[in-house]
Amino acid sequence: MKIASFNINGIKARAGAVLDWLGDADPDVVALQEIKSQDADFPAALFEDAGYNVATHGQKAYNGVALLSKLPLEDVSRGLPGDESDEQARWIEATVVGSTAVRVCGLYLPNGNPAPGPKYDYKLAWMQRMEARARALLAEEMPAVMLGDYNVIPQDEDAARPQDWVKDALALPQTRDAFRRVLNLGFTDAFRACVQGPGHYTFWDFQRGAWQRNDGIRIDHMLLTPQCADLLQEVGIDKDVRGLERPSDHVPIWMKIDA
């Protein structure tokens, strides 16, 4: 089973590009972030015609996540538990049953800039809620993945220019600590389980010619429960997508698991 994640930065501007990528990459399950649309405005029919079931959790203009799957999306749940007053659409999960059942959680973790400030406070609080959800997933003792745009640069090797990010919400020590706390519960960073060393990025800013200078960062991640890590076969980053016409600032990441 091939499971992917792609922050598309607006489905209205990117539907064609996403369909092209689906045709090339042929993933079984996809978590999308930043659909920037309400559920009713998501062009579900386009993806259904391409063979995918669709579940969305959108909002107007900002954020918004979705799941696409060739297999049925079962027990869909929208929203990250832990704060009933949180109106930002950043979390969606569902179960996909191949040769075994896999719980797939698609997430769009808050950016948090500027830091310090209320947006950074929201990011840290959100990560604390994510940790609670991660603990509950572990207790299920089943294959599960939390994947998406984490807006976290885990280590200096995950940035081309780490010195540019030292005061940024994506790399501050508190951010890295919160991310590491989830790993230390027993989750596996799927990419780092397969690939070591610097130079692997998933995001290049639209500004300052970041792509042309390969000034990238690795902020899209797939975190696996032990039962899922046992099934891990292969990972990849579809870097070439960043060089296509009217690209997102993120590129797809994916993994193959024996499920």
Place this chain on the structure above:
DNA sequence: ATGGTTGCCGAGCAA
């Protein structure tokens, strides 16, 4: 310190 770019949506905000 600022500005640089993009999407959504129709003026700024978020990234």
